[in-house]
Amino acid sequence: MKLQNLSVRAFLRKIVAGTLLTAALLLLIFFLLTKDVRVVICGIILTAAFYIWGMVFLHYFQKKLSLFTDGLPDIGSHDGQYRPAPGRL
Numbered sequence: 416m417k418l419q420n421l422s423v424r425a426f427l428r429k430i431v432a433g434t435l436l437t438a439a440l441l442l443l444i445f446f447l448l449t450k451d452v453r454v455v456i457c458g459i460i461l462t463a464a465f466y467i468w469g470m471v472f473l474h475y476f477q478k479k480l481s482l483f484t485d486g487l488p489d490i491g492s493h494d495g496q497y498r499p500a501p502g503r504l
Contacts, residue, residue, distance in 0.1 A: 431466075438462045 421429070442458040 435462075 438458070442455050445454045445458065446452070
């Protein structure tokens, strides 16, 4: 499988599918070891909480990062001259 040709959306789908399968496998193993349904319920709640936290985290830092990168020129558009940041020598 070539990951270089995937879109961001398709790549994130594969990441989510992999983590959900891993979480389901771990919950199955924990259930088989403990024979307690509460372990599975708590695991599902924790998995959902981590996914919601991850979405909020990514959304927040995507907004934060765009504030810093909106005014930056493209990497290939410089003339090769080093210029220190304003206020620095």
